[in-house]
Amino acid sequence: MIKNFKQKYSIFSLARNSLSYHKNWNKAWRSPHPKKNYDIIIVGGGGHGLATAYYLASVHKLNNIAVIEKGWLGGGNTGRNTTIIRSNYLWDESAAIYEHALKLWESLSTELNFNVMFSQRGVLTISHSEHELKEMSRRVHAIRLNGIDSEILSPSQIKEFIPIINTNQNIRYPVMGGFLQKRGGTARHDAVAWGYARAADSLGVDIIQNCEVQGIIRDQNKIKGIITSKGEISTKKLGVVVAGHSSLLAEMAGLKLPIQSRPLQALVSEPIKPILDTVIMSNAVHMYISQSDKGEMVLGAGVDKYNSYAQKGSFPVPQHMISAAVELFPVLSRLRMLRHWGGIVDTCPDASPIISKTDVDGLYFNCGWGTGGFKATPGSGHVFADLIANNEPNKISAPYSINRFNTGFLIDEHGAAGVAH
């Protein structure tokens, strides 16, 4: 009822504001000056950080929370990724967290009263060799055992599903088959950041942009606060969710993380009429492609092979990705590139994330999502909020403790992470 009223009200306000040249347009979230103290501070205003703050306020009814972002909301990997969402991972631990996220995606626009444009257009992973196809069949059975939808398609079924694909068997990467998750798809990346930000703000969370965390203050083994470009702020609980910059923040607290930070690139073509209504991935080629709602072809590749914080990558990676894409989709050969960019992803040795307490009381890290964390955004925020609120991991996040690198209970998703999007 309240939501309906809000929706009607926003239609009228849209008309009113268009006539007044948006003079009285309400800001979607406030821009408060940081207070001297917060009960909980989240560092990082990407999707994961904002989702964490939102669930701390909405599910755990906590208040006096701030999100500190050094740039603008969603300006990190959240706004740079190719938005592939799926939950068809191999291991039980991964299935649990990515499926938890996928279920939250399915009602996210309603939950936030903000259209995140979640589109379950399907994600099809193609195999190019006999060996890959056999490995895929095993994977599909494992995925199904976890109750997650997944099906094998033959080359002719693939051709029927994606008429523009080249299924000629004499090309460098012939299509031998593939597996499809129909419930997978895409969402509008910045809308996810904006939706969580508006909802968190309406519950009293202070979202502070253009505020860089430059130091972490510890009192022996306890968190005391942070030093920022806008002054010192004290807190007893600090959640760090800064993707490609996790090791820098860890260093500020005197910790080391088993993380490598690498560039990951993507590009879009000029917009064209709708020709592709699903997401295609190829692990062997390291290429994935979809068409945005604006009509641009969205293409991504694997990581560059060196460490960097520079948010740009090397030329051979997109070159390789484009040549493979054109071989599979000759129809794209005359398209021009419109934009190209890079982000820095933080990768763990087992290609799975860290959602964990640390040896410092009140300091929590959520990182290591590598090339595939966008799909996890709601689930990651949900379980990280739970960890911070209760100071204990729940069943889903427990396997992602940093201690797994001591115990050896790794969650090796390198197979799924050939192209982990």
Ligand SMILES: Cc1cc2nc3c(=O)[nH]c(=O)nc-3n(C[C@H](O)[C@H](O)[C@H](O)COP(=O)(O)OP(=O)(O)OC[C@H]3O[C@@H](n4cnc5c(N)ncnc54)[C@H](O)[C@@H]3O)c2cc1C
């Ligand atoms: C090109 C590319 C394609 C990708 N494609 C996919 C895909 O298709 N599917 C998928 O699931 N995933 C994909 N990913 C991965 C995905 O984007 C990330 O895993 C996910 O967005 C991470 O979200 P986040 O909120 O943790 O990070 P971010 O959105 O990067 O947010 C972290 C924030 O922390 C801020 N920050 C950093 N240091 C500080 C500091 N000192 N003080 C204050 N703030 C700080 C940053 O400015 C940033 O805004 C892709 C990534 C890239 C780069």
